[in-house]
Amino acid sequence: MATVAGPARGNAIGEAxxxxxxxxxxxxxxxxxxxxxxxxxxxxxxxVTAFFFFLAGGIEALVIRLQLATPNGxxxxxxxxxxxxxxxxxxxxxxxxxxxxAAFFNLLVxxxxxxRDVAFPRLNAFSFWTFLAGGIFxxxxxxxxxxxxxxxxxxxxxxxxxxxxxxxxxxxxxxxDFWAMGLQILGIASMASGFNFIVxxxxxxxxxxxxxxxxxxxxxxxxxxxxxxxxxxxxxxALFELMFDRLFNANFFNPAAGGTPLLWQHMFWLFGHPEVxxxxxxxxGIVSEVLPxxxxxxxxxxxxxxxxxxxxxFMSWGVWVHHMYTTGLGTIANSAFGISTMLIGVPTGVKIFxxxxxxxxxxxxxxxxxxxxxxxxxxxxxxGLSGITHSIVPSDYQQQDTYYVxxxxxxxxxxxxxxxxxxxxxYWFPKFSGKLLNDALGQVHxxxxxxxxxxxxxxxxxxxxxxxxxxxxxxxxxxxxxxxNLMSTVGAFTIALSILVFMINVAITARRGDRxxxxxxxxxxxxxxxxxxxxxxxxxxxxxxxxxxxxxxRKYTEDAQGRPVPIPAGAALxxxxxxxxxxxxxxxxxxxxxxxxxxxxxxxxxxxxxxDYAILAVGAAVLLVGLYGWALEPATEE
Amino acid sequence: xxxxxAGSGHLETSTGLDNRKxxxxxxxxxxxxxxxxxxxxxxxxxxRSLGPPFPSDRVFNGVHYEGLFDIPFTSVSAFVxxxxxxxxxxxxxxxxxxxxxxxQVWLLTTALLGTLFVSGQAYEFTVFHREGLSLGSNLxxxxxxxxxxxxxxxxxxGVLILLSxxxxxxxxxxxxxxxxxxxxxxxxxxxxxxxxxxIFTLVYLIxx
Ligand SMILES: [Cu+2]
Numbered sequence: 070m071a072t073v074a075g076p077a078r079g080n081a082i083g084e085a086x087x088x089x090x091x092x093x094x095x096x097x098x099x100x101x102x103x104x105x106x107x108x109x110x111x112x113x114x115x116x117v118t119a120f121f122f123f124l125a126g127g128i129e130a131l132v133i134r135l136q137l138a139t140p141n142g143x144x145x146x147x148x149x150x151x152x153x154x155x156x157x158x159x160x161x162x163x164x165x166x167x168x169x170x171a172a173f174f175n176l177l178v179x180x181x182x183x184x185r186d187v188a189f190p191r192l193n194a195f196s197f198w199t200f201l202a203g204g205i206f207x208x209x210x211x212x213x214x215x216x217x218x219x220x221x222x223x224x225x226x227x228x229x230x231x232x233x234x235x236x237x238x239x240x241x242x243x244x245x246d247f248w249a250m251g252l253q254i255l256g257i258a259s260m261a262s263g264f265n266f267i268v269x270x271x272x273x274x275x276x277x278x279x280x281x282x283x284x285x286x287x288x289x290x291x292x293x294x295x296x297x298x299x300x301x302x303x304x305x306x307a308l309f310e311l312m313f314d315r316l317f318n319a320n321f322f323n324p325a326a327g328g329t330p331l332l333w334q335h336m337f338w339l340f341g342h343p344e345v346x347x348x349x350x351x352x353x354g355i356v357s358e359v360l361p362x363x364x365x366x367x368x369x370x371x372x373x374x375x376x377x378x379x380x381x382x383f384m385s386w387g388v389w390v391h392h393m394y395t396t397g398l399g400t401i402a403n404s405a406f407g408i409s410t411m412l413i414g415v416p417t418g419v420k421i422f423x424x425x426x427x428x429x430x431x432x433x434x435x436x437x438x439x440x441x442x443x444x445x446x447x448x449x450x451x452x453g454l455s456g457i458t459h460s461i462v463p464s465d466y467q468q469q470d471t472y473y474v475x476x477x478x479x480x481x482x483x484x485x486x487x488x489x490x491x492x493x494x495x496y497w498f499p500k501f502s503g504k505l506l507n508d509a510l511g512q513v514h515x516x517x518x519x520x521x522x523x524x525x526x527x528x529x530x531x532x533x534x535x536x537x538x539x540x541x542x543x544x545x546x547x548x549x550x551x552x553x554n555l556m557s558t559v560g561a562f563t564i565a566l567s568i569l570v571f572m573i574n575v576a577i578t579a580r581r582g583d584r585x586x587x588x589x590x591x592x593x594x595x596x597x598x599x600x601x602x603x604x605x606x607x608x609x610x611x612x613x614x615x616x617x618x619x620x621x622x623r624k625y626t627e628d629a630q631g632r633p634v635p636i637p638a639g640a641a642l643x644x645x646x647x648x649x650x651x652x653x654x655x656x657x658x659x660x661x662x663x664x665x666x667x668x669x670x671x672x673x674x675x676x677x678x679x680x681d682y683a684i685l686a687v688g689a690a691v692l693l694v695g696l697y698g699w700a701l702e703p704a705t706e707e
Numbered sequence: 708x709x710x711x712x713a714g715s716g717h718l719e720t721s722t723g724l725d726n727r728k729x730x731x732x733x734x735x736x737x738x739x740x741x742x743x744x745x746x747x748x749x750x751x752x753x754x755r756s757l758g759p760p761f762p763s764d765r766v767f768n769g770v771h772y773e774g775l776f777d778i779p780f781t782s783v784s785a786f787v788x789x790x791x792x793x794x795x796x797x798x799x800x801x802x803x804x805x806x807x808x809x810x811q812v813w814l815l816t817t818a819l820l821g822t823l824f825v826s827g828q829a830y831e832f833t834v835f836h837r838e839g840l841s842l843g844s845n846l847x848x849x850x851x852x853x854x855x856x857x858x859x860x861x862x863x864x865g866v867l868i869l870l871s872x873x874x875x876x877x878x879x880x881x882x883x884x885x886x887x888x889x890x891x892x893x894x895x896x897x898x899x900x901x902x903x904x905x906i907f908t909l910v911y912l913i914x915x
Binding site for chain 2: 188189263264265267268271272273278298301302303305306307309313317318319320321326327328329332697700
C-alpha cells in the first residue's frame, strides 16, 4: 500500500505534520494551556491539580493524626476536627482519586486505542475546568467562618453527609451548602468526562482495534465511565434535594415533616458502592498494564479479567445495603445483601489471581512501577479480605462505625488506589515528560510509603476491634487505644516523608533526568510506539491493529518454547504500521476559551444561590455565553 | 454543538454510530437515573404528608379537604406536549427532505407548544401556591414541586434549544446536511415528553 500511494501522498502528510507542529510549537505560554483541547495537556492539568488537592487532603490527615496521637489531644477542638475530617474524606475521594484516574484516562485512552484525541475535545476541557471550579469552590468553604478566630466554615457532616447531620438545625453556617453544591459541580465534571470516554472508546478505535484487543486499562475506563454516568445522577439528585431542604425549606430529609433520613442513606450508598469501583477499577487497569510489561508476559487470562471487570460493574449496584446493616432494614434484606457482597468478591478474586498468574514465571524487572503494582496487590488483598468480614452481618454489627472500617477503606483506597496510581505515575511519566524518574528514589519512596502505610492503618484494625469509634476528636487514656494511635500517627508522618521523596524525585528529574526514548520499558501497547513526549497529533498515521498487545508483536516473535524472540530491525516480519487512512492532512481541533468560561458559571451560580441572586444571574449569563460561544464556533479551522 | 473527531475528520466511527448521537443516547440514559431518583422520592413520600394540602380529595383529622389536582387541565397540557413531539418529527422530516421553510415552521410550532406547556405549569404552580402548597408546606409540596419543576426546567431548556436552532437556520447554518442537529434536539425533546407521560401517569392519574 505504501509503495502504491507513493511520494505524493507522503508530501501531503509531511506538510500537514509540519503545520500541526508549528501551531503547537509556537504556543507554550499560559494561554495555550488555558485554551487547550489537547487530551495530553488536559491530562497533565488533571494530574497536577489533583496532586495539589492530595497535598491539601494529606495535611488535613496529618492534623487528624496529630490530634489523635495521644489521649486528650488539644491541637484542634471538636468543631474544627469535624470539619477537617469531612474535608479530608471529601477531598481524597472527589478531588484526588477520581481526578487522578481522569488524568490517566485523558493521557492514555486516545494513545492506547490509536486515536488523535478524544471524541469531544472541548467537552474534555470543560470537564477539567468544571472539576477545578468545583474543587476551589468546595475548599473556599473554609473561609466562610472566621478563620482568624479559629472558626472554620468547612462542612462538618462527614464525607457521606448523613441526614440529619446536614440539616440547618444541626449544621448552621454555609459549610454544608458549599459541600452539597460543590459535589454537584464536580458531578457535572465527571459525568461530562464519562460520556466523552465512552464515546471515545466505542467510536474512535483505530482500524483492527476490536473490543477484545483493547488494553485492559481502556476496558476499565469504559466500565468506570458507565458507572459514573449512571451513579453520579443518584448522588446529584440526593444533593439537589439536600440543597432544597437547606435553602428553600423543603422537607426531603426532615423527620419533623414526615421525611425519612434513611432516604439519604439509600441514595448515598446506591451511588456510594458503585463509587468504590469508580475509584478502584482504573487502578486495577493501571496494574494490569504495568505487570505484563515488567514480567515480560501477556496478562494472564485477559478475557476473564475483562469479564470480571464488567461483572463487577453490574454487581456493584446490588450491594449498597452492606453500609446500612445497623439501620434496621431487617434480617432478610441484610442477609440478601450480605450474600451479594460476598459474591462480588469472586470477580475481584479472579483479577487478583490473574495478576499473580502474570507475575508467575515471568522475567521480572524490579523497577519502581512494578514495586508499586506489587504493593497494590498485597495491600488491596488485605483490604478486600477485611471487606469480606464486613459482608458478614453479625460481624459488621460489631465493626460498624469503628476504626476497623477506617482501616478497611484505607487499605482499599490508599493501599489499593493510590499505590496503583503511583505505579502508573512512575510507569508513564517518561512517556509524557520525555524523562525517566530516578528509580532509586522511586524505591525509597515505595518502601517508605509501604512501611508508613501499614504502620498507619494496620493498627486501626486493632483499635477498631477494641471499640474505638470513628470520628471522635479525642479519647481518654484508659481504653487501651494509646499505643495503636501513636503508631498510626508515626506511620502517617512516614507516608508524608515518602511523598516528599516523590516530590524531590520529580524536581530532580525535571532538572536533569535521564532522557527516555519512545519505549523505555519495552512496552506492549500503542502509546510506546510514538515519541516521548508524543506530538500533538499523537500518530503521524493511524496505526492498524492486528492483535492484543499489538506493539509487542511488532517487536517480538516467539520461539518453539513460547519465549519472545526479538524481530531484527528491518526484517520482513516487522510489520510497518500500515496506512489506515487516506492522504488528507491532519486537522487538530482548535483551542477554545469557551469551556473555561462555561465552567466559571457554575461556582458563580452556587455562590449566588447561597448569598445573593444577583450573582446567580451573572453566573447563569456567564454559563450561557460559554455554551453558546462553544456551540457556534467551528471545532476545527478548515 | 461539538463536531466529530479530532483529526479523523470525516472518517467512519468504529461502531458506525455518529459520535454526537451516541453522546445524546448516553446522556438520556443518565437522565433516566435523574428522573428515576426524583420519581422514587415522590412515590416513597406519597400519602405521607403530615398535613394539607393534599393532591386528591381526602379526609384528614375529621375534616374533608378537596384535592389540588385538576386532572382535565393537566390532561390538556399533557396533550399539548404530546402534540409537540409530532411537530418535532415533522420538523426533522422536513429538513431531511431539504425543505428549510417547512422545518422552520414546525420548529416554531414545537417551541410554541412547549412554551404553552410551561405556561400551563406556571399557572398550575400559582394556583397550588395560592391554595397553600409550597416547598416547605408538607412532603407533597416538597416532592411535587421539585419533580415537576425539574421536568419543567428540562422543557424550558428544550425550548431554548429549538429557538437556537431556528435562529441558526435563519442564518443559513442548518442545511439538509446538518439535519443531525435537528435530530439530536428531537431526541432530547421526545425524551422529555416521554418522561412527562410517566410523571403524569404516576403522579396525577394513579392516586392511592
Ligand atoms: Cu460498599
